Amino acid sequence: MKRSIRSALIVASVLAGPLAAASGCAAQSDAEVPAWFAAEMASLKDEGGYPSLQDVPTVTTATTDPAHWAAVEADVEAGRAEMQANPRNEPLSESDAAIFEQRAREAIEQTRASH
Secondary structure, X not given: OHHHHHHHHHHHHHXXXXXXXXHHHXXXXXXXXXXXXXXXXXXXXXXXXXXXXXXXXXXXXXXXXXXXXXXXXXXHHHHHHHHHHOXXXXXXXXXXXXXXXXXXXXXXXXXXXXX
């Protein structure tokens, strides 16, 4: 019995919060808006208001020529081949990684010693 009353109170409080907030927002009139907002709305009225969605152009300036995109694809593929041909593209073996780490630690120690 206590659990159901507690659950009902929780549900009521969860629903009452947003309803109270919404009613507060709905109760505001235009006379209660901040001065900066009223000034912004007045300036928009002078400029003709907000833009209309009907004024948005329906034509596109995108390149739809298949030959253009074939050339772009060839360029990307050439860059990919060049990157894959680079010897630095190969992953390090575990021994190479250990050597790299050892050299990096030595460089860090040299830097610490120089300060």
